[in-house]
Amino acid sequence: MRVLVSELREHTGQEVEILGFLHWRRDLGKVQFLLVRDRSGVVQVVSGGLKLPLPESSLRVRGRVVENPKAPGGLEVLAEEVEVLSPALEPTPVEIPKEEWRANPETLLEYRYVTLRGEKARAPLKVQAALVRGFRRYLDRQGFTEVFTPKVVRAGAEGGSGLFGVDYFEKRAYLAQSPQLYKQILVGVFERVYEVAPVWRMEEHNTSRHLNEYLSLDVEMGFIESEEDLMRLEEELLQEMLEEAQTSAGREAALLGADWPSPPKDIPRLTHAEARRVLKEELGYPVGQDLSEEAERLLGEYAKARFGSDWLFVTRYPRALRPFYTHPEEDGTTRSFDLLFRGLEITSGGQRIHRYEELLESLKAKGMDPEGFQGYLEVFKYGMPPHGGFAIGAERLTQKLLGLPNVRYARAFPRDRHRLTP
Numbered sequence: 001m002r003v004l005v006s007e008l009r010e011h012t013g014q015e016v017e018i019l020g021f022l023h024w025r026r027d028l029g030k031v032q033f034l035l036v037r038d039r040s041g042v043v044q045v046v047s048g049g050l051k052l053p054l055p056e057s058s059l060r061v062r063g064r065v066v067e068n069p070k071a072p073g074g075l076e077v078l079a080e081e082v083e084v085l086s087p088a089l090e091p092t093p094v095e096i097p098k099e100e101w102r103a104n105p106e107t108l109l110e111y112r113y114v115t116l117r118g119e120k121a122r123a124p125l126k127v128q129a130a131l132v133r134g135f136r137r138y139l140d141r142q143g144f145t146e147v148f149t150p151k152v153v154r155a156g157a158e159g160g161s162g163l164f165g166v167d168y169f170e171k172r173a174y175l176a177q178s179p180q181l182y183k184q185i186l187v188g189v190f191e192r193v194y195e196v197a198p199v200w201r202m203e204e205h206n207t208s209r210h211l212n213e214y215l216s217l218d219v220e221m222g223f224i225e226s227e228e229d230l231m232r233l234e235e236e237l238l239q240e241m242l243e244e245a246q247t248s249a250g251r252e253a254a255l256l257g258a259d260w261p262s263p264p265k266d267i268p269r270l271t272h273a274e275a276r277r278v279l280k281e282e283l284g285y286p287v288g289q290d291l292s293e294e295a296e297r298l299l300g301e302y303a304k305a306r307f308g309s310d311w312l313f314v315t316r317y318p319r320a321l322r323p324f325y326t327h328p329e330e331d332g333t334t335r336s337f338d339l340l341f342r343g344l345e346i347t348s349g350g351q352r353i354h355r356y357e358e359l360l361e362s363l364k365a366k367g368m369d370p371e372g373f374q375g376y377l378e379v380f381k382y383g384m385p386p387h388g389g390f391a392i393g394a395e396r397l398t399q400k401l402l403g404l405p406n407v408r409y410a411r412a413f414p415r416d417r418h419r420l421t422p
Helices: 005-011 096-102 105-110 119-141 180-190 227-255 272-282 293-307 356-365 370-381 394-402
Strands: 015-027 032-038 041-047 058-067 075-086 165-168 171-175 192-200 213-222 269-271 311-315 336-341 344-351 387-393
Touching: 005 015, 005 032, 005 041, 005 058, 005 075, 015 041, 015 075, 015 096, 032 058, 032 075, 041 058, 119 192, 119 213, 119 227, 119 394, 180 192, 180 213, 180 370, 180 387, 213 227, 213 394, 227 311, 227 336, 227 344, 227 387, 227 394, 269 272, 272 293, 272 311, 293 311, 293 336, 293 344, 336 394, 344 394, 356 370, 387 394
Parallel strands: 041 075, 269 311
Antiparallel strands: 015 032, 015 058, 032 041, 058 075, 165 171, 192 213, 213 387, 311 336, 336 344, 344 387
16 A cells, blocks of 8 residues: 655554655665655665666665664665656656756746656645645635636626736637626625636736736625725635645745745734835835835835734725725725735735725726626625625735745746746
């Protein structure tokens, strides 16, 4: 019966069978050293008399587990039989054990179908899976219902910009830039909903923090008093997500040298106006109306120095900077917020307009045609409750949590301005 590398210590002195990939090899003639990698880790295998296959060949190894302090993990397998299940037919374009210092980022991404096999390359995806698992588990426990909304839509949630057009039979359609309008409608059905799904933004960015397709963790909740209900919910939600990542993907986080953040509890808040004042008067940064990437980075440093927090809510954005469905205030601000994590925006959210007439007025004020939103608007004629929500960018959260140099490493097969393969 197969034994995983992570379980070998329990079988010290016993005969085992391991299945995995040839991670690395060294032939000394009479003695051969192999590193075999499976989904749980890497182990040294000692053998002799083999005709060694190329790295990344898949293997079955039968042998005895013994202790060896010099071997990875302090154990090795003395092989009695090594069977090549499927040989690699040619050398890999990147040496998997040496990928970090032997290849440039573009090479790693171009050959992602094989470079992902590296332990450090796959670790962010393992951590991200744990974050998503914690996301689902917390919301399920709070009475939320997971929903699945269309990804081919008639109009964008935020207007006509940033949309990827597609031909839908005889009509023009678009890839969804957000499930926003649908999750609002579904608040009228379930009161509390969430979705884990990809979204698309046709933005010509080419930075270390932008993707054109990314995984959005969306939340929408009915019968709220204000955006404060949402921020408190997100604090508790993030705590569970991080706990799950530490518990089930702690090995991967440690492998990447992750600097675990301060707890996302009682996250400090600055209004948009206060944030701009801090940037101008205390940090000497000439900020405009919107907050640039550099402004967010500086605010992240400020939050750490001033509050000892890796997290910062920026609240009450001006109406001009928020989508049409955001609940306005009389002073020209909105019941909205962004969450910065170590100076990077990972969440945008707020309370929504829930009255039909106000939505119509807001659409027109934004220069948008209500006709394109008829299916969405109709539900607001039937007693929609005060509600709101937010969305977490899974790749950005993973990137900052693990200190990745580029958000592309937080997605298995990233799509950006220039990348459509693999």
